Amino acid sequence: MARTRFPAEVLTPEGEVFSEEIEMLSTRTAVGSIGILAGHEPILAMLEPTELRLYRSETDIVRFAQAEGYLQFAENRALVLVEEAIAPEALDRATFETKLSEARTAAEQAEPDSEEKARAERDIRRYEAFLAVGS
Amino acid sequence: MASQRDVKNKIASVKNIQKITRAMEMVAAARLRRAEQRIEALRPYADALRRMTRQAAQAAGAEASRLPLLSEHENVEKVGLLLVTGDRGLAGGFNSQIVRAGVRISGELGEEGLKSEWYATGRRGVSSLSFRGYDLSGSYTGFADRPAYADARSIADDLIQAYIDGELDRVEMVYNSYVSPLTQKVTHERLLPISQATITGEEEGEDSEEGEQSGPKALVDYEPDPEEILKRLVPDYVEISIYRALVESTAGFFGAQMTAMRSASENAGEIITDYTLQMNRARQAEITQEIMEVVAGAEGLS
Numbered sequence: 001m002a003r004t005r006f007p008a009e010v011l012t013p014e015g016e017v018f019s020e021e022i023e024m025l026s027t028r029t030a031v032g033s034i035g036i037l038a039g040h041e042p043i044l045a046m047l048e049p050t051e052l053r054l055y056r057s058e059t060d061i062v063r064f065a066q067a068e069g070y071l072q073f074a075e076n077r078a079l080v081l082v083e084e085a086i087a088p089e090a091l092d093r094a095t096f097e098t099k100l101s102e103a104r105t106a107a108e109q110a111e112p113d114s115e116e117k118a119r120a121e122r123d124i125r126r127y128e129a130f131l132a133v134g135s
Numbered sequence: 136m137a138s139q140r141d142v143k144n145k146i147a148s149v150k151n152i153q154k155i156t157r158a159m160e161m162v163a164a165a166r167l168r169r170a171e172q173r174i175e176a177l178r179p180y181a182d183a184l185r186r187m188t189r190q191a192a193q194a195a196g197a198e199a200s201r202l203p204l205l206s207e208h209e210n211v212e213k214v215g216l217l218l219v220t221g222d223r224g225l226a227g228g229f230n231s232q233i234v235r236a237g238v239r240i241s242g243e244l245g246e247e248g249l250k251s252e253w254y255a256t257g258r259r260g261v262s263s264l265s266f267r268g269y270d271l272s273g274s275y276t277g278f279a280d281r282p283a284y285a286d287a288r289s290i291a292d293d294l295i296q297a298y299i300d301g302e303l304d305r306v307e308m309v310y311n312s313y314v315s316p317l318t319q320k321v322t323h324e325r326l327l328p329i330s331q332a333t334i335t336g337e338e339e340g341e342d343s344e345e346g347e348q349s350g351p352k353a354l355v356d357y358e359p360d361p362e363e364i365l366k367r368l369v370p371d372y373v374e375i376s377i378y379r380a381l382v383e384s385t386a387g388f389f390g391a392q393m394t395a396m397r398s399a400s401e402n403a404g405e406i407i408t409d410y411t412l413q414m415n416r417a418r419q420a421e422i423t424q425e426i427m428e429v430v431a432g433a434e435g436l437s
Contacts, residue, residue: 046367
């Protein structure tokens with residue numbers, strides 16, 4: 001059964017990557033996974049790196065590997081702001097594998113509780129999420 | 136007077152230079168268009184981020200002022216100066232006006248008894264600051280032609296860290312903002328601490344929008360709490376400010392280079408005209424000389 005559609009926009013600092021009417025949006029916030037349907041109550045959420053899914057219909061799904069960002073749903077419009085959004089087919093696994101191992105080394109070398117450590121761990125989470133989408 | 140051949144050689148070399156400056160002008164024009172598109176692409180994201188930051192800050196209320204990046208240091212002693220320049224020259228006064236403005240600001244800070252810590256992006260700024268004998272606390276090069284968001288983030292991370300650790304008590308940024316292909320404006324902005332007014336204050340022209348949003352705002356769900364969201368939004372706000380400066384500076388650089396190369400090509404054209412005139416005179420003089428010799432020879436025979 002077709003669901004009610006609502007406009008959704010995905011923006012990155014490098015430009016708009018998606019702007020269409022969709023039936024459902026699914027992503028992951030700092031608290032947990034979230035699915036947004038038309039008429040959802042207004043929300044402002046902080047997003048973790050994960051796979052962003054935009055359902056044009058039950059079977060037609062647009063997927064992106066997303067970095068950290070924010071999701072705002074207000075007045076029946078969804079707005080996703082993410083630092084990076086990469087289509088799975090454009091995702092270069094080799095690059096991110098190198099980056100992941102670099103980040104792991106950095107995390108090991110950094111002092112505990114330091115800003116570098118936190119930064120490296122954030123990078124690890126991001127690259128792991130990207131690679132999970134690409135596989 | 137230079138002989139005909141000398142002048143001819145000069146013309147040939149000026150023509151070669153003109154070819155190069157013309158090519159550089161066209162390359163700069165093409166890159167300028169791309170850089171302009173990136174400014175356009177960034178705008179909706181930056182605006183949306185600012186709106187969200189304001190919304191979260193209002194929801195967080197008094198909690199917001201406790202965030203380290205929003206609170207002023209009591210004793211201001213050291214000011215971080217971030218100068219945004221290009222990696223290359225041949226763009227008129229583009230880089231030097233930034234360095235000059237930076238040095239002037241540092242002088243003014245010095246009069247107030249404040250110490251400047253230098254940070255620079257772009258090879259030109261880095262090299263001219265070190266040439267003038269300033270110690271750089273941070274230098275970032277190699278991306279001025281095409282800055283990525285990650286570049287802005289690494290700069291922001293360093294500055295934020297220094298601010299939180301108390302190594303810097305204020306951070307200011309000097310860059311060329313992009314007005315039009317012909318004009319870049321030297322812009323001086325405060326990055327840290329972010330003034331409460333920037334985030335919570337209502338900006339002109341957005342009041343109507345603010346009004347629309349105030350209705351459902353009370354019912355908005357926050358995941359996690361607004362304070363937690365704000366903790367990440369605020370550094371992002373700094374990152375986006377730096378990124379915007381980098382992107383604008385890139386567009387400004389190509390604009391300045393295009394203008395500089397256009398006038399260089401025009402100057403080359405003028406020089407070629409002058410030299411051509413000179414060459415024709417030299418040729419005419421040689422011909423006159425020869426005729427006089429022929430006439431004198433004929434007269435001698437008769």
